[in-house]
Amino acid sequence: MNEKKLTPKSENYSEWYNQLVQRAEMADYAPVRGCMVVRPYGWSLWENIQAKLDSRFKATGHVNAAFPLFIPMSFLEKEKEHVEGFAPELAVVTIGGGSELEEPLIVRPTSETIIGHMYAKWIQSYRDLPVLINQWGNVVRWEMRTRLFLRTLEFYWQEGHTAHATSEEAEAETRQMLDIYADFARNEAAVPVIPGRKSESEKFAGAVRSYTIEAMMGDKKALQSGTSHNLGQNFAKAFDIQYLDETNTLQYCWTTSWGLSTRFIGAIIMTHGDDQGLVLPPRLAPIQVVIIPIFRKDEEQTRVMEAVKAVQAQLSGFRVKVDDRTEVTPGFKFNQWELRGVPLRLEIGPKDIANDSVALARRDIPGREGKSFVPRQGLAETVADMLEKIQANMLEKATTFRDENIHEPQDYAAFKEIISQDGWCYVWWKPNADNEAKIKEETKATLRCLPLNQTGGKGKCIFSGQETSEKAYFAKAY
RNA sequence: CGGGGUGUAGCGCAGACGGCCAGCGCGCCGCGUUUGGGACGCGGAGGUCGGCGGUUCAAGUCCGCCCACCCCGACCA
Known part of the structure; x- marks a missing residue:
């Protein structure tokens, strides 16, 4: 810990x-x-x-x-x-x-x-x-x-x-x-x-x-x-x-x-979530934007905090947190707010003030790639736009991951192989409680659901081989 | 409820063969220097060693019983 x-x-x-x-x-x-x-x-x-x-x-x-x-x-x-x-x-x-x-x-x-x-x-x-x-x-x-x-x-x-x-x-x-x-x-x-x-x-x-x-x-x-x-x-x-x-x-x-x-x-x-911590969707995140002031000397602190106040006012339409703690370094704060999944981090230091800009770092894209420097003008629009992009990207990433891990085995041997590697199986299924129990016993997978949007047509049940018109998802579950 | 494991500072741990003051790292408090990716120095605070009983001159340390929690199985949003 x-x-x-x-x-x-x-x-x-x-x-x-x-x-x-x-x-x-x-x-x-x-x-x-x-x-x-x-x-x-x-x-x-x-x-x-x-x-x-x-x-x-x-x-x-x-x-x-x-x-x-x-x-x-x-x-x-x-x-x-x-x-x-x-x-x-x-x-x-x-x-x-x-x-x-x-x-x-x-x-x-x-x-x-x-x-x-x-x-x-x-x-x-x-x-x-x-x-x-x-x-x-x-x-x-x-x-x-x-x-x-x-x-x-x-x-x-x-x-x-x-x-x-x-x-x-x-x-x-x-x-x-x-x-x-x-x-x-x-x-x-x-x-x-x-x-x-x-x-x-x-x-x-x-x-x-x-x-x-x-x-x-x-x-x-x-x-x-x-x-x-x-x-x-x-x-x-x-x-x-x-x-x-x-x-x-x-x-x-x-x-x-x-x-x-x-x-x-x-x-x-x-x-x-990733290895850095939580990644929270902007629409639900308790804090959408965390502002981290960066300064060395007292003189810098005064100027930076003034800019922070101004930026905070610009972003009044969002759930914003200013982390003005002086007992920890900015680097520590970066890690801590990433751990807590805040979608967007905004940094303001002397250089940004000189450029009339701020630094924004996206939680969903780690490292340099997710960081950009944007003008103070129109910041609210920039942030709104970026939060939307984060939200969309998160759904897309999760959807891709899910779809990559859903397989359609053609026989029970392949089914078992997929389940043993924790994948999901999308298969033809003839409803039968006994067969369901057997599959659970043999593979630990359970019938997650018979999806509402069925592909249509007919096929042979993965377990019994009987003809059926329904498909089902099987997977190990929490 | 079966199998395995662990209980020592807030957290993570170390404490041969029992031996006198119970330690380390992190965190915490104070002061100073720091601050654009997890800062550093100095000084501090903090403990019924899970509980009860036993063995012994002496018990975190050995023995017994109990309790709690964790992991693995049978149940589940």
Whole structure:
């Protein structure tokens, strides 16, 4: 931890990740096993993620609310698959105020049940539909193995829960939210994702259909980065969420749920990070431009700091940080802000003042190539333009990397070979849970998704050889 | 829960055969010189050696039990 350089990605990827998260002050280990403290820099990134998602939710008619952390144990038991799926990872509260509770409370692992309970109260008529509510909160799942951001006992997320009059409407909502996640991932986080449907064995406990956005990390492992579920009438029936339709007939609602968590921060780190540290997409970066003043003598300091103030004012439209510490050298600051992934570094020294210019260094292009000297005139436009270029370049680089590592083997032997080298396989697939399990056992690869934009046509299933019209992605995953 | 490993200053570590004052690097604090790619000098602060018990004149050091964490497997956003 005290060495100056990070462990290189190529040497030990998970060590690189662990060091980076901590050294960049994104998060730290909490005193409780598997729990994390999200530090201000990490939380700031999360707030920007929240803002981008929340505005998309609002624009599509959703409203926010807050439901309780505690859920009666019995609620979970009302939906068979749901309880089976979550029972092993529940935290249960049995004592309150010093005395044994009549009914144990679970700390929510997700809120379908308690929200379903409330929807049953609130919904009476088709006129009450649809109900489109989102909640920002935390949930607890007692996981075996944990990693900062990727899998912690407690994590932060948003969970949307909607109720509709028809199956078609619920499916449309499920797909709409998946589209929103995909759009957010690509256009705000520069994380290229593949939207698709989960297989039966990978779907959410209690869902009819689950959709996912899958991303490829820097070690080529897949990360499920957001999910959207069509719950059909499963929860409506379990919780009596019913409405009277136009013909005065009692009907069960059709519900959905969709979530994206702080795990996505892990996706950003592992999609873009390099051996110098984080590389944050400009649209989400807590700090977009860091200004580093450079001076020797007091006289220089005065002049430089004046120029810094002026430049800062020019850049008031951006998230700017001036690093005016005098106890560390500029070189130290360069490294530190690169570690923390700030997209653009702006240097101002005596030479720049003489030239009426500033030096700009792009985080996405290391070294001299990424550095340029630009005039002070029109600096705001230059910076805006450069941030856009960085954002675009990051998406392009990540997309290229991903596509280079997706292969289309023609037989199972080739499939195994690719998986053993951590590549992704895009193959014809005839849905079959047993075969899926066998592949997982033999190769450790799981069916990541059946992508939404299928190439069409027919082919022979990579495993069973049966004719099929669907293709699937297989990969090792987090 | 099975297999392997580690607990000594904030972090990373060193401390033969037990021996008296527990050390090194980084970081931290003070002063001075520095400052365009991780500065340097001098002076400081900081420790229940994971816990409990045992052996011994004497225990980071040997023995036992416990605890915590890490890595590898079975579960997962």
